[in-house]
Amino acid sequence: MKSKMVMCHEKIGWAGAVYLVAWAIAISIILGAVGRLAINLVKAYAIMKKANHKG
Structure with a gap:
């Protein structure tokens, strides 16, 4: 029998x-x-959002 x-x-x-x-x-x-690009974009967005709230 063949696979x-x-x-x-x-x-x-x-x-x-x-x-x-x-x-x-x-x-x-x-x-x-x-996938890696999406993860990096999410990280960058989170960092930008955090930076904007400090001001």
């Missing part, structure tokens, strides 16, 4: 499988970067 992964590779070919993995990695990197 689903092997069957998937047989359907799309190894080049297609590598392409899909490359896209998955690229998407995860982009989402990670967007």
